[in-house]
Amino acid sequence: MQPFTLNYARPAVHLEVTTPYMYDSGLQLNVLPDGRIAATDHATLRALGTTTSTAGSKTHFDD
C-alpha cells in the first residue's frame, strides 16, 4: 500500500553539523568565535553547506 513515489525514497542523511558560529542578537548576525562575521567567511560556509540547496529540510521544502 506504499505510494509509488516512496519506492524511490532513501534514508535521510542527518548532517549533524555543529556550526562554529553563534547568533549575536545585538548585531543580528552570526559571529565566529574570533569575532568575525560568519557570512564573510566563505570557506566556512562552503564547508558547512549551510547556504546550499539540499532538499529534504524538515521545516522548509523550498531549496
Next chain:
Amino acid sequence: MTVLILTSEEDVTADLVVLRLNEAGVPVVRLDPADLTTRVALSGEYVQGICHGHLSVADRLVSMSGLRSVWVRRPGLPAARAAQPSAWLTEEASQALYGMLRCTDARWMNHPDAARRARHKPWQLRLAQRSGLPVPATLITTFPQAAREFSERFPDLVVKPVSGAHPQEPPRAVPTSRVAPDTDFAAVAFGPTLLQRRVPKLADIRLTAVGDRLFAARKTVEPDADPDDVDVRFSPSLSPWNPVEVPPRVATAVHAYLSGAELAYGAFDFAEDADGIWWFLECNQSGQFGFVEMDTGQPIADAIARWLASAPDGTPAPSGGTRRSAL
C-alpha cells in the same frame, strides 16, 4: 523606515543581506516568529478608526507603520518555542503576527498568499507553460493505467514528489529519480504520482530572480556522470556554478511567470539540453542563493537588500543609522 526580516537565527544566508543593509545604513529588525511570547512580543490596537502596532525583539522596537518591507526568508512556526507550545497557540500567534503585518503598507518578499500558492508544483507547471517556458511532458495521477500509457509515450521518465516535501516518519529523502523500463505502476493508486519526461541535460541552470533582476548560473554535467544521477541536489558533481547569460526569450518568460505568481523573489531550476533549451523544472519561492553567490560572485544578496530598501516606486532608500529603543 525599517526592513523586517522573518527568519531563524541560524540562517546565515540572511546574514549576507543584513550585512548589505547595514552597509547602506538601512534600519533592520530581524526576528523568528518561533520566538513569539518568549523573545519576541507584539501589540496592536484598533481604536477610533486608527490602527497602531508594534513588534519587539531583544531591545529593538519597531512600529508596524514604520516598516518599509518584510522579507519572509526562513521563519519558524509562530510560537513554536513558547514555554507551552501547541497547535492552537501557533495558530493564534500566526494570525496575530501575519494579520497585523498584512495591515501595513510594507512591500513583501514574498507575500504569504503568493508564497503559499507558488509552492504548488502543478500550478507552477501550468504558469510556466502560460509564461512561455518549455515544460517537459508531465503526468500527475493516481491512475496506474494512465501512468502505464504515459510511460509508453515517454519511455524515459523520472519521478519526483508533487509537493517537494520529504517524509519524516521515519525521515527519508525522495530525490528526483529515473523510472526503470517495465516498472510496475500499480502503487500509483496509493498516492498522487508525478512522472516527467527525463531531459537529457548538459547542464543544470539555477536562475535567481530578485524583482526585475535575473542572475543565472550554470553547472555543467560531467561527461562521465551517471545518467541515473538526475537530481543535482544529490549529485556527487564537483563542478562549480558559473554565471551565464539569460537568453532574452527566457528572461521575458521568467518575468511573465513572476508577474503571474506575484512573486518578488524566485529561484528557478532548469535543465539545459543538447539544443541549448532551458526546460523549466520548478520555481522555489524561497530558494537558497548563497551557494550561487559564493561560486559565481553574482551580487544576489546586494540585489535583495536593494529591493527591500527601496520605496514602492523603486526609488533607493535614504541612509539612516539602525535605531534601538526599549519598550
